[in-house]
Amino acid sequence: MKIEDKKRVLREMVLHRRFEERCYQAYIERKIGGFLHLYPGQEACCNGVMEAARPGHDYVITGYRDHVHAIKCGADPKEVMAELYGKETGSSKGRGGSMHIFDTDKRFMGGYALVGGPFPLAAGIAKAIQLKGGDEISICFLGDAANNQGVFHETLNMAALWKLPVLFVCENNLYGIGTSIERSTAVVHQHKRVAAYNIPADECDGQDIEVVYEHARKAVDHVRAGNGPYFLELMTYRYRGHSMSDSRGYRSREEEELWKQRDPIFILRDRLIKEGALTMAEFEALEKETDAYIENEVIRFAEESPEPRIEDLEKYVLAERDTQLPWLTGKAA
16 A cells, blocks of 8 residues: 555544544433444454455445444545434434435445344445446445355355355454354354355455455456455454443453454554654544544534424335336326
């Protein structure tokens, strides 16, 4: 990665971290309802992969820990926060909440609450790309625990059989809610599991964005060249619990502190300082600037946005003005 790209990505990662931390605070203040799954600790994963891909051009789909993925694809942070607040200006008009961020204009095809839900959808998107002859690829982010779903294996089989242009990115944070991967999965290294489907796979350090980028570039190039699917496993760690109700009692504080020594933001920051491209004062100024943006623009936009109207309660539930579904228009014979 070039120096200017690394500095830009550092700025983005700080934004993503501060955004998520502000979400935590807003949830405590009861301004965000429902479930909330946060991303701190895993920033190098999404950012590294999408730096190697084409955000806004390639299609991206993921699970419920989805705020950062949407923003990296180009979704407006203000609209994402408004969605968390349940406001009409949110990316899903306030109807989806944290687990269902969606922005088709940016080709972010959504976060999904169902574990394993994105797998067949990612394959379907890839099949559509293949049929239309486009140069886009489908990128499916997934967690390690989702791989024990039957649909994971069904999707891998069909993706390999049809040579679909889909990249599966496993963000392996070692835990499925409160269960460690050693206690739930016979094959701990997830990239080894796809050998059964003759899919090329790789594993790398998910805390170092430059490492992620290099491995992701190889994976993206493979898929975009028409060689079929690829599976990339990124070893990472979530610094907060699975969700806001998670006390993290199943993890030792020693383990958490060990992983925090490999904070993806600090790894990149320290490297830039060592290269003479950044000073600690500049980094601290960046943090303050980011905090001000989130508070004065992102949070303010969400809090001042209107609530959905009660009159629109049934809106977006059924297809509207669809000539292929006459029974919905009242014109059925």
